[in-house]
Amino acid sequence: MTTLRSSTQLSFDLLAGALTAREAARATGTLHITGNPGGRIHLRNGWIISVESAGAPGPDTLLLRSGRISESAAAASRENVGTTALHVVAMMATQDAAFSAVAGEIEECVLTGDVHDVAVPMSTGVEPVRLLQETSRRLTSLYALPCPLSPHRERVAPTREAELREHSAVRADVLTHATGRRCARDLAFVCGRSVYSVTIEVCRMVGEGLLMVVPGTTVTTPAAEPLMPLRPRNPQRPAPVPETGADGDDEPLPRSLRRQLLPKLFRQPERKQL
Amino acid sequence: MNRDVLAAELNGLRERVAGVTDTLLAANDGLLIMADTSDDIDAEGICALAAADLGIARRTSEVAGHGAFRQTVVYSSGGCLAVYAVGTLALMVVFGDEGLNVTRLHQESQPAIERINSILTAA
Numbered sequence: 341m342t343t344l345r346s347s348t349q350l351s352f353d354l355l356a357g358a359l360t361a362r363e364a365a366r367a368t369g370t371l372h373i374t375g376n377p378g379g380r381i382h383l384r385n386g387w388i389i390s391v392e393s394a395g396a397p398g399p400d401t402l403l404l405r406s407g408r409i410s411e412s413a414a415a416a417s418r419e420n421v422g423t424t425a426l427h428v429v430a431m432m433a434t435q436d437a438a439f440s441a442v443a444g445e446i447e448e449c450v451l452t453g454d455v456h457d458v459a460v461p462m463s464t465g466v467e468p469v470r471l472l473q474e475t476s477r478r479l480t481s482l483y484a485l486p487c488p489l490s491p492h493r494e495r496v497a498p499t500r501e502a503e504l505r506e507h508s509a510v511r512a513d514v515l516t517h518a519t520g521r522r523c524a525r526d527l528a529f530v531c532g533r534s535v536y537s538v539t540i541e542v543c544r545m546v547g548e549g550l551l552m553v554v555p556g557t558t559v560t561t562p563a564a565e566p567l568m569p570l571r572p573r574n575p576q577r578p579a580p581v582p583e584t585g586a587d588g589d590d591e592p593l594p595r596s597l598r599r600q601l602l603p604k605l606f607r608q609p610e611r612k613q614l
Numbered sequence: 615m616n617r618d619v620l621a622a623e624l625n626g627l628r629e630r631v632a633g634v635t636d637t638l639l640a641a642n643d644g645l646l647i648m649a650d651t652s653d654d655i656d657a658e659g660i661c662a663l664a665a666a667d668l669g670i671a672r673r674t675s676e677v678a679g680h681g682a683f684r685q686t687v688v689y690s691s692g693g694c695l696a697v698y699a700v701g702t703l704a705l706m707v708v709f710g711d712e713g714l715n716v717t718r719l720h721q722e723s724q725p726a727i728e729r730i731n732s733i734l735t736a737a
Binding site for chain 2: 376377393394395396398492519521526529556559561562571
């Protein structure tokens, strides 16, 4: 697992360098994290009010999955949740997004002055150093496990042993959705839980033999024969001239069918009487 | 046409872009070429719908006079579905969850589409 650790260390260093740089101090703007999954850190006067990442469920997803807000009117029903609860969910999502971005691959961090609207910001911002400390703690906890896995890379499926045991709610949720096509990040989105907690649980379950890492997914094609290259359709050829029969009848339809079909085809629509 | 190389392209897109859950390749008439999808997805039905979607979007793009058509994205509360034109003869469907970064998907998919197109049309 040296590769995972060294790439994560590089990502962490890039983020830490950008967040503790002189330009970030008291800055208002957005720190764009490019990479996979990447993300955006929203800064106000040097304080972080939100972190978004494609690698972690946002506050709305967490609230929707937990049933606290309805799908039809997420923005309106958010008001019914309460300020404290929203702050807690926003903080959870922020810490999770930072962990997820660093556990992936960060290519570059660029601070710009553009200010974007944040759907659910934290009511009190967090210091960049505190967020980095929390991210570091989470990464350290992940690597302390016997089988640390990347939240974005390894896809898992249940083993036979998993069927024989009783499981907690979190584990049962993970086992239900672990189809072999999902990594810890995907499972977190489906379950509506934080990526960090799902990743830790997945790592433990792999260590206990309840989950196994699936090497690759199967691709299906409709036929077993080799695929043929695609070609544009040939330009339309002129319609073939029907051959004249021996009896001189050049009509393609038999007489019996002609008598039945032609009156139907050329029937005039009935006019309505005024 | 190399099946393994095509499969690697579909898999690669899913690996490189967080949030991509399933991918499909189909001819423009809606016939499935290849699917990297979960069992609960009706791949052939999606291909047919995507072909219709692409046809309408392509025509709309022509009427609007905005240049060459590229892609159409259907956003839903639980995720999104992007349909890309692969040359003039095929299409690629990408399923994404709520977290998918569509901008990154567009960036990553363009070189993949070019490679897929060259594979599909190779003799």
